[in-house]
Amino acid sequence: MINITEITPEDSIKLQKMIESATQLIKAAQYQWIQTPTIDSYNSLSPGLGNHLKTSVVRFMDRGNDSLILRPDNTAPIARIMASTPAPKQPVKLFYNASKFQRHPKSNDIVETLEFGFEIIADSSANADAEILITLSQLLTTLGFKDHIIDVGHSKxxxxxxxxxxxxxLNNDFVKYGEVPERGSIALMKDMDTLKGLYNALQHKPESDHIYFNSGLVKELDYYTGIIFEVYIPHCGYPIASGGRYDGLLRTYGTDLPAVGAALNMNTILSVLGTK
Amino acid sequence: MNTPITIATAKGYLLSESIAAFEKIGISFGNAIEESRKLFTNDESGHYSLLKIRPWDVTEYVENGAADLGIVGLDVLDEKKSNVIRLADLGFGKCSLVLAGPENQKDILRHHIKVATKFPNLTQQYFDNKGIKANLIKLYGAIELAPLTGLSDIISDLTATGATLKEHNLEVIDTILDSSAYLIANPSSYRTHYSTIVSLVNALKSQKR
Structure with missing residues:
Protein backbone atom coordinates (compact mmCIF):
# COMPACT_ATOMS: atom_id res chain seq x y z
CA MET A 1 0.00 0.00 0.00
CA ILE A 2 1.05 3.57 -0.60
CA ASN A 3 -0.06 6.19 1.87
CA ILE A 4 0.02 9.06 -0.61
CA THR A 5 1.07 12.41 0.77
CA GLU A 6 -1.05 14.80 -1.24
CA ILE A 7 -0.73 18.49 -0.45
CA THR A 8 -3.68 20.77 -1.21
CA PRO A 9 -3.13 24.10 -3.01
CA GLU A 10 -3.78 25.99 0.26
CA ASP A 11 -1.22 23.86 2.09
CA SER A 12 1.21 24.20 -0.81
CA ILE A 13 1.21 27.96 -0.32
CA LYS A 14 1.88 27.56 3.41
CA LEU A 15 4.58 25.00 2.70
CA GLN A 16 6.28 27.20 0.14
CA LYS A 17 6.30 30.19 2.52
CA MET A 18 7.80 28.05 5.29
CA ILE A 19 10.48 26.63 3.02
CA GLU A 20 11.32 30.11 1.74
CA SER A 21 11.81 31.60 5.19
CA ALA A 22 13.67 28.51 6.42
CA THR A 23 15.94 28.62 3.37
CA GLN A 24 16.64 32.32 3.88
CA LEU A 25 17.66 31.78 7.50
CA ILE A 26 19.77 28.69 6.79
CA LYS A 27 21.60 30.35 3.88
CA ALA A 28 22.35 33.38 6.07
CA ALA A 29 23.92 30.91 8.52
CA GLN A 30 26.29 29.77 5.70
CA TYR A 31 24.69 26.39 4.91
CA GLN A 32 24.88 25.19 1.28
CA TRP A 33 22.15 23.30 -0.52
CA ILE A 34 22.74 19.64 -1.34
CA GLN A 35 20.72 17.31 -3.56
CA THR A 36 20.74 13.49 -3.36
CA PRO A 37 19.16 10.81 -5.64
CA THR A 38 15.48 9.93 -5.16
CA ILE A 39 16.03 6.41 -6.52
CA ASP A 40 19.18 4.80 -5.23
CA SER A 41 21.05 1.51 -5.31
CA TYR A 42 20.44 -0.66 -2.27
CA ASN A 43 23.97 -2.08 -2.30
CA SER A 44 25.52 1.36 -2.56
CA LEU A 45 23.52 2.88 0.30
CA SER A 46 23.06 -0.09 2.64
CA PRO A 47 26.40 0.07 4.55
CA GLY A 48 25.15 3.11 6.48
CA LEU A 49 21.50 2.21 6.89
CA GLY A 50 21.49 0.21 10.12
CA ASN A 51 18.87 -2.37 11.07
CA HIS A 52 15.97 -0.01 11.59
CA LEU A 53 16.26 1.66 8.17
CA LYS A 54 17.01 -1.64 6.41
CA THR A 55 13.69 -3.06 7.55
CA SER A 56 11.67 0.06 6.67
CA VAL A 57 13.29 0.73 3.30
CA VAL A 58 11.13 0.74 0.12
CA ARG A 59 12.94 -1.70 -2.17
CA PHE A 60 12.26 -2.99 -5.68
CA MET A 61 14.05 -4.69 -8.60
CA ASP A 62 14.82 -3.13 -11.96
CA ARG A 63 15.07 -5.14 -15.21
CA GLY A 64 18.69 -6.07 -14.66
CA ASN A 65 17.79 -7.45 -11.24
CA ASP A 66 19.58 -4.66 -9.47
CA SER A 67 18.06 -3.86 -6.10
CA LEU A 68 16.78 -0.28 -6.04
CA ILE A 69 15.40 1.79 -3.18
CA LEU A 70 13.59 5.08 -2.76
CA ARG A 71 15.62 7.54 -0.65
CA PRO A 72 14.97 6.12 2.85
CA ASP A 73 16.58 8.99 4.70
CA ASN A 74 18.44 12.16 3.74
CA THR A 75 21.39 11.73 6.06
CA ALA A 76 22.75 8.47 4.64
CA PRO A 77 23.09 9.60 0.97
CA ILE A 78 24.63 12.90 2.11
CA ALA A 79 27.14 10.95 4.20
CA ARG A 80 27.99 8.83 1.14
CA ILE A 81 28.55 11.90 -1.07
CA MET A 82 30.75 13.56 1.54
CA ALA A 83 32.72 10.34 2.10
CA SER A 84 33.43 9.97 -1.61
CA THR A 85 34.67 13.53 -2.21
CA PRO A 86 38.11 14.79 -1.06
CA ALA A 87 38.14 15.30 2.73
CA PRO A 88 37.35 18.95 3.50
CA LYS A 89 39.92 21.06 5.33
CA GLN A 90 37.20 22.94 7.17
CA PRO A 91 33.77 21.93 8.47
CA VAL A 92 31.14 21.74 5.72
CA LYS A 93 27.62 23.04 6.38
CA LEU A 94 24.85 21.59 4.21
CA PHE A 95 21.06 21.80 3.99
CA TYR A 96 18.41 19.89 2.04
CA ASN A 97 14.71 19.95 1.33
CA ALA A 98 13.69 16.53 0.06
CA SER A 99 11.32 13.62 0.58
CA LYS A 100 12.23 10.39 2.28
CA PHE A 101 10.30 7.16 1.80
CA GLN A 102 9.84 4.55 4.51
CA ARG A 103 7.46 1.74 5.30
CA HIS A 104 5.30 2.44 8.32
CA PRO A 105 6.44 0.11 11.15
CA LYS A 106 2.86 -0.96 11.99
CA SER A 107 0.83 -0.76 8.77
CA ASN A 108 3.73 -1.46 6.36
CA ASP A 109 2.36 1.33 4.12
CA ILE A 110 4.85 3.35 2.11
CA VAL A 111 4.98 6.82 3.64
CA GLU A 112 6.55 9.85 1.96
CA THR A 113 7.84 12.48 4.38
CA LEU A 114 9.12 15.88 3.30
CA GLU A 115 12.14 16.90 5.34
CA PHE A 116 13.95 20.21 5.67
CA GLY A 117 17.29 19.46 7.29
CA PHE A 118 20.78 20.77 7.86
CA GLU A 119 24.07 19.20 8.88
CA ILE A 120 27.63 20.05 9.85
CA ILE A 121 30.23 17.60 8.52
CA ALA A 122 33.84 17.34 9.77
CA ASP A 123 33.35 19.07 13.11
CA SER A 124 33.30 16.87 16.19
CA SER A 125 33.13 19.72 18.70
CA ALA A 126 30.37 20.45 21.19
CA ASN A 127 30.21 23.88 19.57
CA ALA A 128 28.92 22.22 16.39
CA ASP A 129 26.27 20.38 18.46
CA ALA A 130 25.28 23.69 20.04
CA GLU A 131 25.20 25.46 16.68
CA ILE A 132 22.79 22.86 15.27
CA LEU A 133 20.48 23.22 18.30
CA ILE A 134 20.60 27.02 18.25
CA THR A 135 19.96 27.20 14.49
CA LEU A 136 17.10 24.70 14.92
CA SER A 137 15.54 26.82 17.65
CA GLN A 138 15.87 29.98 15.52
CA LEU A 139 14.31 28.19 12.55
CA LEU A 140 11.32 27.07 14.61
CA THR A 141 10.82 30.56 16.01
CA THR A 142 10.97 31.97 12.47
CA LEU A 143 8.33 29.44 11.38
CA GLY A 144 6.03 30.67 14.15
CA PHE A 145 6.61 27.95 16.76
CA LYS A 146 7.66 30.27 19.57
CA ASP A 147 6.84 27.69 22.26
CA HIS A 148 8.89 24.78 20.89
CA ILE A 149 10.64 22.42 23.28
CA ILE A 150 13.90 20.68 22.34
CA ASP A 151 14.61 17.57 24.43
CA VAL A 152 18.28 16.58 24.32
CA GLY A 153 19.83 13.30 25.43
CA HIS A 154 22.90 11.24 24.63
CA SER A 155 22.95 8.04 22.57
CA LYS A 156 25.40 6.43 25.02
CA LEU A 170 11.19 3.46 22.86
CA ASN A 171 7.54 2.59 23.58
CA ASN A 172 7.12 5.52 25.99
CA ASP A 173 6.32 2.94 28.69
CA PHE A 174 7.59 4.39 31.97
CA VAL A 175 5.75 1.68 33.93
CA LYS A 176 7.97 -1.02 32.39
CA TYR A 177 10.98 1.32 32.60
CA GLY A 178 10.38 1.61 36.36
CA GLU A 179 10.19 5.39 36.78
CA VAL A 180 9.59 8.68 35.01
CA PRO A 181 13.03 9.53 33.53
CA GLU A 182 14.76 12.63 34.84
CA ARG A 183 14.25 15.71 32.70
CA GLY A 184 14.95 19.39 33.26
CA SER A 185 16.88 22.50 32.23
CA ILE A 186 20.32 22.28 30.60
CA ALA A 187 21.88 22.80 34.06
CA LEU A 188 21.45 19.02 34.48
CA MET A 189 24.12 18.55 31.76
CA LYS A 190 26.70 20.55 33.69
CA ASP A 191 28.30 17.60 35.52
CA MET A 192 27.87 14.97 32.83
CA ASP A 193 31.04 13.82 31.03
CA THR A 194 29.10 13.37 27.81
CA LEU A 195 27.21 16.68 27.77
CA LYS A 196 29.13 19.25 29.81
CA GLY A 197 30.78 20.58 26.63
CA LEU A 198 27.36 21.20 25.15
CA TYR A 199 26.25 22.86 28.38
CA ASN A 200 29.21 25.25 28.24
CA ALA A 201 28.44 26.12 24.61
CA LEU A 202 24.73 26.66 25.29
CA GLN A 203 24.67 28.52 28.59
CA HIS A 204 23.79 32.22 28.35
CA LYS A 205 22.41 31.68 24.83
CA PRO A 206 18.79 32.88 24.65
CA GLU A 207 17.81 29.75 22.68
CA SER A 208 18.76 27.56 25.66
CA ASP A 209 15.40 28.45 27.26
CA HIS A 210 13.89 26.06 24.72
CA ILE A 211 16.39 23.27 25.39
CA TYR A 212 15.91 20.56 28.04
CA PHE A 213 17.96 17.58 29.12
CA ASN A 214 15.94 14.34 28.97
CA SER A 215 17.62 11.21 30.37
CA GLY A 216 14.85 9.05 28.89
CA LEU A 217 15.34 10.08 25.27
CA VAL A 218 16.14 7.13 22.98
CA LYS A 219 15.98 6.84 19.22
CA GLU A 220 15.40 3.96 16.89
CA LEU A 221 18.21 4.82 14.47
CA ASP A 222 21.40 2.92 15.20
CA TYR A 223 23.79 5.46 13.71
CA TYR A 224 23.75 8.06 16.49
CA THR A 225 26.98 8.36 18.48
CA GLY A 226 26.55 11.52 20.55
CA ILE A 227 23.77 13.98 21.29
CA ILE A 228 20.26 13.07 20.17
CA PHE A 229 17.24 15.37 20.24
CA GLU A 230 13.53 15.69 19.51
CA VAL A 231 11.37 18.80 19.18
CA TYR A 232 7.82 19.08 20.47
CA ILE A 233 5.24 21.87 20.30
CA PRO A 234 2.01 22.14 22.33
CA HIS A 235 -0.95 20.00 21.18
CA CYS A 236 1.08 17.86 18.80
CA GLY A 237 1.87 14.39 20.13
CA TYR A 238 4.58 13.70 17.57
CA PRO A 239 8.01 15.36 17.34
CA ILE A 240 8.11 18.01 14.59
CA ALA A 241 11.89 17.77 14.27
CA SER A 242 14.70 15.54 15.43
CA GLY A 243 18.35 14.72 14.93
CA GLY A 244 21.68 14.06 16.55
CA ARG A 245 25.36 13.29 16.08
CA TYR A 246 26.46 10.36 13.92
CA ASP A 247 30.25 10.24 13.88
CA GLY A 248 30.46 6.66 12.58
CA LEU A 249 28.18 7.05 9.57
CA LEU A 250 30.63 8.49 7.02
CA ARG A 251 33.16 5.77 7.91
CA THR A 252 30.71 3.12 6.65
CA TYR A 253 31.07 4.79 3.21
CA GLY A 254 34.86 4.91 3.35
CA THR A 255 35.93 8.21 4.96
CA ASP A 256 36.00 8.74 8.69
CA LEU A 257 34.45 12.16 9.33
CA PRO A 258 32.23 13.33 12.20
CA ALA A 259 28.78 14.78 11.51
CA VAL A 260 25.81 16.27 13.33
CA GLY A 261 22.43 17.34 11.95
CA ALA A 262 18.74 18.06 12.37
CA ALA A 263 15.65 17.55 10.22
CA LEU A 264 12.20 19.15 10.35
CA ASN A 265 9.26 16.92 9.45
CA MET A 266 7.38 19.28 7.13
CA ASN A 267 4.31 17.00 6.91
CA THR A 268 3.81 17.02 10.68
CA ILE A 269 4.36 20.79 10.71
CA LEU A 270 1.77 21.25 7.93
CA SER A 271 -0.76 19.13 9.83
CA VAL A 272 -0.25 21.31 12.91
CA LEU A 273 -0.74 24.48 10.87
CA GLY A 274 -3.96 23.00 9.52
CA THR A 275 -5.46 22.83 13.00
CA LYS A 276 -4.35 26.34 14.00
CA MET B 1 -0.80 28.01 35.79
CA ASN B 2 -3.40 29.47 33.43
CA THR B 3 -5.19 26.68 31.62
CA PRO B 4 -6.04 23.64 33.75
CA ILE B 5 -4.47 20.25 33.08
CA THR B 6 -7.15 18.11 31.47
CA ILE B 7 -7.56 14.48 32.53
CA ALA B 8 -9.68 12.17 30.37
CA THR B 9 -11.04 9.45 32.64
CA ALA B 10 -12.75 6.25 31.59
CA LYS B 11 -16.32 6.29 32.83
CA GLY B 12 -17.71 3.22 34.51
CA TYR B 13 -15.85 1.33 37.18
CA LEU B 14 -12.62 3.34 36.88
CA LEU B 15 -14.23 6.75 37.40
CA SER B 16 -15.10 6.56 41.10
CA GLU B 17 -11.73 5.02 41.97
CA SER B 18 -9.96 7.72 39.95
CA ILE B 19 -11.86 10.48 41.75
CA ALA B 20 -11.06 8.79 45.10
CA ALA B 21 -7.35 8.54 44.20
CA PHE B 22 -7.22 12.25 43.33
CA GLU B 23 -9.14 13.10 46.52
CA LYS B 24 -6.44 11.33 48.57
CA ILE B 25 -3.72 13.55 47.10
CA GLY B 26 -5.70 16.74 47.65
CA ILE B 27 -7.28 17.18 44.22
CA SER B 28 -11.01 17.33 44.85
CA PHE B 29 -13.46 16.87 41.99
CA GLY B 30 -16.40 16.12 44.33
CA ASN B 31 -18.89 13.48 43.28
CA ALA B 32 -21.19 15.62 41.12
CA ILE B 33 -19.79 14.27 37.84
CA GLU B 34 -20.34 10.65 38.83
CA GLU B 35 -24.02 11.07 39.54
CA SER B 36 -24.98 13.62 36.91
CA ARG B 37 -24.98 13.72 33.13
CA LYS B 38 -22.19 16.27 33.26
CA LEU B 39 -19.27 15.27 31.07
CA PHE B 40 -16.59 17.42 32.67
CA THR B 41 -15.79 19.21 35.92
CA ASN B 42 -12.97 21.28 37.44
CA ASP B 43 -11.31 20.56 40.77
CA GLU B 44 -11.64 23.02 43.65
CA SER B 45 -8.30 24.70 42.87
CA GLY B 46 -9.18 25.11 39.18
CA HIS B 47 -5.82 23.58 38.22
CA TYR B 48 -7.29 20.32 36.95
CA SER B 49 -10.21 19.47 34.72
CA LEU B 50 -11.75 15.99 34.58
CA LEU B 51 -13.45 14.66 31.44
CA LYS B 52 -15.81 11.69 31.62
CA ILE B 53 -15.14 9.65 28.49
CA ARG B 54 -15.94 6.17 27.20
CA PRO B 55 -12.99 3.86 27.95
CA TRP B 56 -12.25 3.22 24.27
CA ASP B 57 -12.19 6.98 23.54
CA VAL B 58 -9.74 8.01 26.28
CA THR B 59 -6.65 7.20 24.21
CA GLU B 60 -7.99 9.24 21.27
CA TYR B 61 -8.39 12.31 23.49
CA VAL B 62 -4.90 11.94 24.92
CA GLU B 63 -3.16 10.94 21.69
CA ASN B 64 -4.57 14.00 19.92
CA GLY B 65 -3.85 16.41 22.76
CA ALA B 66 -7.54 17.17 23.51
CA ALA B 67 -6.67 15.92 27.01
CA ASP B 68 -3.22 16.20 28.62
CA LEU B 69 -3.59 13.10 30.77
CA GLY B 70 -5.82 10.06 30.81
CA ILE B 71 -6.82 7.19 33.05
CA VAL B 72 -7.65 3.96 31.25
CA GLY B 73 -7.16 0.22 31.62
CA LEU B 74 -4.01 -1.48 30.35
CA ASP B 75 -6.35 -3.76 28.33
CA VAL B 76 -7.51 -0.82 26.20
CA LEU B 77 -3.99 0.62 25.94
CA ASP B 78 -2.44 -2.63 24.74
CA GLU B 79 -5.32 -3.35 22.39
CA LYS B 80 -5.08 0.09 20.72
CA LYS B 81 -1.28 0.55 20.85
CA SER B 82 -1.75 4.32 20.96
CA ASN B 83 1.03 6.88 20.81
CA VAL B 84 0.83 7.99 24.46
CA ILE B 85 3.23 7.97 27.40
CA ARG B 86 2.48 5.36 30.08
CA LEU B 87 3.25 7.19 33.30
CA ALA B 88 2.08 4.90 36.12
CA ASP B 89 0.17 1.78 37.03
CA LEU B 90 -2.41 3.15 39.47
CA GLY B 91 -3.11 -0.29 40.93
CA PHE B 92 -6.91 -0.13 40.96
CA GLY B 93 -9.43 -1.43 38.42
CA LYS B 94 -7.75 -4.84 38.37
CA CYS B 95 -9.14 -7.38 35.93
CA SER B 96 -7.88 -9.95 33.44
CA LEU B 97 -8.42 -10.60 29.77
CA VAL B 98 -9.01 -14.36 29.66
CA LEU B 99 -9.90 -17.06 27.20
CA ALA B 100 -12.99 -18.85 28.44
CA GLY B 101 -14.95 -21.78 27.08
CA PRO B 102 -17.56 -24.34 28.09
CA GLU B 103 -16.84 -26.08 31.41
CA ASN B 104 -14.60 -29.14 31.45
CA GLN B 105 -13.12 -28.55 27.98
CA LYS B 106 -9.61 -27.36 28.87
CA ASP B 107 -7.95 -28.67 25.67
CA ILE B 108 -10.43 -27.07 23.30
CA LEU B 109 -7.75 -24.89 21.61
CA ARG B 110 -7.21 -26.04 18.01
CA HIS B 111 -6.84 -24.59 14.52
CA HIS B 112 -9.82 -22.63 13.15
CA ILE B 113 -11.36 -22.34 16.60
CA LYS B 114 -13.98 -19.57 16.61
CA VAL B 115 -13.30 -16.88 19.23
CA ALA B 116 -15.69 -14.02 20.02
CA THR B 117 -14.03 -10.93 21.54
CA LYS B 118 -13.96 -7.18 22.06
CA PHE B 119 -10.15 -7.40 21.92
CA PRO B 120 -9.19 -8.74 18.46
CA ASN B 121 -5.59 -7.45 18.50
CA LEU B 122 -4.58 -8.87 21.88
CA THR B 123 -6.40 -12.12 21.16
CA GLN B 124 -4.80 -12.45 17.71
CA GLN B 125 -1.38 -11.82 19.27
CA TYR B 126 -2.05 -14.59 21.83
CA PHE B 127 -2.93 -17.13 19.14
CA ASP B 128 -0.03 -16.01 16.92
CA ASN B 129 2.36 -16.67 19.81
CA LYS B 130 0.84 -20.15 20.25
CA GLY B 131 0.97 -20.83 16.50
CA ILE B 132 -2.75 -21.49 16.36
CA LYS B 133 -4.86 -20.19 13.48
CA ALA B 134 -7.97 -18.79 15.15
CA ASN B 135 -11.07 -17.27 13.54
CA LEU B 136 -11.88 -14.12 15.47
CA ILE B 137 -15.35 -12.59 15.66
CA LYS B 138 -15.35 -8.97 16.82
CA LEU B 139 -18.29 -8.15 19.10
CA TYR B 140 -19.15 -5.03 21.06
CA GLY B 141 -20.86 -6.56 24.11
CA ALA B 142 -22.58 -9.56 25.73
CA ILE B 143 -19.62 -11.70 24.70
CA GLU B 144 -20.72 -14.55 27.03
CA LEU B 145 -23.70 -15.19 24.76
CA ALA B 146 -21.55 -16.16 21.80
CA PRO B 147 -20.65 -19.74 22.83
CA LEU B 148 -24.13 -20.36 24.25
CA THR B 149 -25.73 -19.49 20.93
CA GLY B 150 -23.14 -21.26 18.80
CA LEU B 151 -21.74 -18.03 17.36
CA SER B 152 -18.29 -19.02 18.62
CA ASP B 153 -16.54 -21.94 20.32
CA ILE B 154 -14.91 -19.82 23.01
CA ILE B 155 -14.54 -16.17 24.02
CA SER B 156 -11.81 -13.81 25.09
CA ASP B 157 -13.20 -11.30 27.57
CA LEU B 158 -12.46 -9.25 30.67
CA THR B 159 -13.20 -10.72 34.05
CA ALA B 160 -12.61 -9.40 37.56
CA THR B 161 -14.18 -12.09 39.76
CA GLY B 162 -15.20 -14.75 37.24
CA ALA B 163 -18.82 -14.53 38.43
CA THR B 164 -20.33 -13.59 35.04
CA LEU B 165 -18.41 -16.40 33.33
CA LYS B 166 -19.67 -18.91 35.90
CA GLU B 167 -23.26 -17.75 35.47
CA HIS B 168 -22.97 -18.65 31.79
CA ASN B 169 -21.29 -22.02 32.45
CA LEU B 170 -17.96 -20.80 31.12
CA GLU B 171 -14.56 -21.37 32.69
CA VAL B 172 -11.15 -19.83 32.20
CA ILE B 173 -8.82 -21.62 29.77
CA ASP B 174 -5.90 -19.19 29.94
CA THR B 175 -5.05 -15.60 30.89
CA ILE B 176 -4.04 -13.28 28.03
CA LEU B 177 -3.35 -10.13 30.05
CA ASP B 178 -3.59 -8.88 33.63
CA SER B 179 -4.88 -5.33 33.53
CA SER B 180 -5.24 -2.35 35.87
CA ALA B 181 -5.79 1.39 35.53
CA TYR B 182 -2.91 3.33 33.95
CA LEU B 183 -2.16 7.03 34.03
CA ILE B 184 -1.16 8.15 30.52
CA ALA B 185 0.02 11.44 28.99
CA ASN B 186 0.16 13.14 25.63
CA PRO B 187 3.87 13.27 24.65
CA SER B 188 3.72 17.02 24.10
CA SER B 189 1.76 17.80 27.30
CA TYR B 190 4.25 15.62 29.20
CA ARG B 191 6.97 18.07 28.20
CA THR B 192 4.95 21.27 28.61
CA HIS B 193 3.78 20.31 32.12
CA TYR B 194 6.70 18.06 33.10
CA SER B 195 7.19 19.14 36.73
CA THR B 196 3.43 19.20 37.55
CA ILE B 197 2.98 15.79 35.97
CA VAL B 198 5.96 14.26 37.80
CA SER B 199 4.65 15.49 41.19
CA LEU B 200 1.22 14.13 40.31
CA VAL B 201 2.69 10.73 39.37
CA ASN B 202 4.74 10.58 42.59
CA ALA B 203 1.75 11.56 44.74
CA LEU B 204 -0.52 8.98 43.08
CA LYS B 205 2.15 6.27 43.39
CA SER B 206 2.71 6.95 47.11
CA GLN B 207 -1.01 6.96 47.99
CA LYS B 208 -1.24 3.55 46.25
CA ARG B 209 0.96 1.94 48.91
Missing part, protein backbone atom coordinates in the same frame (compact mmCIF):
# COMPACT_ATOMS: atom_id res chain seq x y z
CA UNK A 157 23.00 6.57 27.95
CA UNK A 158 20.38 4.62 26.00
CA UNK A 159 22.92 2.14 24.65
CA UNK A 160 24.09 1.42 28.21
CA UNK A 161 20.58 0.29 29.19
CA UNK A 162 19.53 -3.37 29.24
CA UNK A 163 17.45 -4.33 26.20
CA UNK A 164 14.07 -4.40 28.00
CA UNK A 165 14.58 -0.93 29.55
CA UNK A 166 15.58 0.51 26.17
CA UNK A 167 12.51 -1.06 24.57
CA UNK A 168 10.34 0.39 27.36
CA UNK A 169 11.65 3.91 26.63
Missing amino acids: SAQALPHNKREAL
